[in-house]
Amino acid sequence: MKYQGDFFEDVLEVVKLIPRGRVTSYGAIAKYLGVARSSRMVGWALNKSLEKDLNIPAHRVVNRLGLLSGKMHFSSPTKMEEELRSEGIRVENNSVQNFNEVFWDPFSELP
Protein backbone atom coordinates (compact mmCIF):
# COMPACT_ATOMS: atom_id res chain seq x y z
CA MET A 1 0.00 0.00 0.00
CA LYS A 2 1.33 3.36 -1.03
CA TYR A 3 2.12 5.66 1.82
CA GLN A 4 0.28 8.96 1.88
CA GLY A 5 2.64 11.19 0.02
CA ASP A 6 2.50 14.90 -0.50
CA PHE A 7 -1.10 15.95 -0.22
CA PHE A 8 -2.10 14.15 2.93
CA GLU A 9 1.04 15.15 4.78
CA ASP A 10 1.00 18.75 3.66
CA VAL A 11 -2.58 19.29 4.71
CA LEU A 12 -2.02 17.87 8.17
CA GLU A 13 1.14 19.87 8.55
CA VAL A 14 -0.65 23.14 7.96
CA VAL A 15 -3.56 22.20 10.21
CA LYS A 16 -1.17 21.40 13.02
CA LEU A 17 0.23 24.91 12.70
CA ILE A 18 -3.10 26.58 13.38
CA PRO A 19 -2.69 28.54 16.61
CA ARG A 20 -4.95 27.92 19.56
CA GLY A 21 -8.08 30.01 19.48
CA ARG A 22 -7.94 30.52 15.72
CA VAL A 23 -9.65 28.81 12.81
CA THR A 24 -9.16 28.62 9.07
CA SER A 25 -10.99 27.31 6.05
CA TYR A 26 -10.53 24.35 3.75
CA GLY A 27 -10.18 26.64 0.79
CA ALA A 28 -7.48 28.70 2.46
CA ILE A 29 -5.42 25.61 3.22
CA ALA A 30 -5.86 24.26 -0.27
CA LYS A 31 -4.84 27.57 -1.77
CA TYR A 32 -1.80 27.79 0.47
CA LEU A 33 -0.72 24.34 -0.67
CA GLY A 34 -1.09 25.44 -4.26
CA VAL A 35 -4.09 23.23 -4.92
CA ALA A 36 -6.79 25.84 -4.64
CA ARG A 37 -9.23 23.75 -6.62
CA SER A 38 -8.85 20.75 -4.37
CA SER A 39 -10.42 22.18 -1.28
CA ARG A 40 -12.58 19.09 -0.99
CA MET A 41 -9.47 16.98 -0.60
CA VAL A 42 -8.50 18.96 2.47
CA GLY A 43 -11.61 17.76 4.23
CA TRP A 44 -10.93 14.27 3.00
CA ALA A 45 -7.43 14.34 4.47
CA LEU A 46 -8.73 15.54 7.80
CA ASN A 47 -11.33 12.82 7.86
CA LYS A 48 -8.63 10.22 7.29
CA SER A 49 -6.48 11.81 9.95
CA LEU A 50 -9.14 11.14 12.55
CA GLU A 51 -9.14 7.43 11.73
CA LYS A 52 -5.39 7.26 11.86
CA ASP A 53 -5.25 8.50 15.43
CA LEU A 54 -3.08 11.41 14.41
CA ASN A 55 -2.83 14.46 16.59
CA ILE A 56 -4.68 16.83 14.30
CA PRO A 57 -6.76 19.76 15.60
CA ALA A 58 -9.35 19.25 12.88
CA HIS A 59 -11.89 21.25 14.87
CA ARG A 60 -9.99 24.39 13.91
CA VAL A 61 -10.91 23.93 10.27
CA VAL A 62 -14.31 25.08 9.09
CA ASN A 63 -15.76 26.02 5.75
CA ARG A 64 -15.48 29.50 4.31
CA LEU A 65 -18.62 30.70 6.08
CA GLY A 66 -17.38 29.59 9.47
CA LEU A 67 -19.87 26.76 9.58
CA LEU A 68 -18.92 23.57 11.42
CA SER A 69 -19.58 21.43 8.39
CA GLY A 70 -17.43 18.59 9.69
CA LYS A 71 -18.83 18.25 13.19
CA MET A 72 -20.64 15.07 12.26
CA HIS A 73 -17.37 13.27 11.61
CA PHE A 74 -16.05 13.64 15.10
CA SER A 75 -16.48 11.14 17.89
CA SER A 76 -19.51 13.14 18.95
CA PRO A 77 -21.46 15.69 16.90
CA THR A 78 -20.94 18.21 19.67
CA LYS A 79 -17.24 17.52 20.18
CA MET A 80 -16.04 20.03 17.59
CA GLU A 81 -18.15 22.82 18.95
CA GLU A 82 -17.02 22.18 22.51
CA GLU A 83 -13.37 22.04 21.53
CA LEU A 84 -13.64 25.39 19.82
CA ARG A 85 -15.42 26.92 22.78
CA SER A 86 -12.71 25.65 25.11
CA GLU A 87 -10.23 27.63 23.03
CA GLY A 88 -12.17 30.83 23.41
CA ILE A 89 -13.96 30.72 20.09
CA ARG A 90 -17.62 31.65 20.18
CA VAL A 91 -19.74 29.07 18.42
CA GLU A 92 -23.46 29.46 18.03
CA ASN A 93 -25.94 27.59 15.89
CA ASN A 94 -23.26 25.63 14.05
CA SER A 95 -21.26 28.67 13.06
CA VAL A 96 -18.19 30.47 14.36
CA GLN A 97 -19.05 33.91 15.64
CA ASN A 98 -16.56 36.71 15.09
CA PHE A 99 -15.22 34.60 12.27
CA ASN A 100 -13.33 37.47 10.70
CA GLU A 101 -11.27 38.04 13.85
CA VAL A 102 -10.40 34.43 14.68
CA PHE A 103 -9.71 33.49 11.08
CA TRP A 104 -6.13 32.33 10.61
CA ASP A 105 -4.75 33.04 7.17
CA PRO A 106 -1.76 30.83 6.26
CA PHE A 107 -0.53 33.47 3.83
CA SER A 108 -0.17 36.19 6.42
CA GLU A 109 0.84 34.00 9.35
CA LEU A 110 3.33 31.69 7.66
CA PRO A 111 6.53 32.65 5.83
Added chain:
DNA sequence: ACGTTGACCTATA
Protein backbone atom coordinates in the same frame (compact mmCIF):
# COMPACT_ATOMS: atom_id res chain seq x y z
C1' DA B 1 -9.92 1.50 -16.09
C1' DC B 2 -14.41 3.57 -14.71
C1' DG B 3 -18.01 5.43 -11.85
C1' DT B 4 -19.07 7.26 -7.45
C1' DT B 5 -18.03 9.88 -3.44
C1' DG B 6 -16.99 13.96 -0.78
C1' DA B 7 -15.56 17.96 6.38
C1' DC B 8 -15.85 22.62 -0.83
C1' DC B 9 -16.91 26.75 -3.63
C1' DT B 10 -19.60 29.58 -6.67
C1' DA B 11 -23.64 30.64 -9.08
C1' DT B 12 -28.47 30.65 -9.96
C1' DA B 13 -33.48 30.32 -8.71
Added chain:
DNA sequence: GTATAGGCCAACG
Protein backbone atom coordinates in the same frame (compact mmCIF):
# COMPACT_ATOMS: atom_id res chain seq x y z
C1' DG C 1 -33.26 29.72 4.05
C1' DT C 2 -33.33 25.45 0.83
C1' DA C 3 -32.47 23.34 -3.82
C1' DT C 4 -30.04 22.44 -7.80
C1' DA C 5 -26.09 22.58 -10.98
C1' DG C 6 -21.36 22.83 -12.43
C1' DG C 7 -16.64 22.53 -11.43
C1' DC C 8 -12.78 20.57 -9.05
C1' DC C 9 -9.72 16.29 -8.27
C1' DA C 10 -7.69 12.42 -5.11
C1' DA C 11 -9.26 8.21 -3.20
C1' DC C 12 -12.09 4.14 -3.15
C1' DG C 13 -14.67 0.00 -4.72
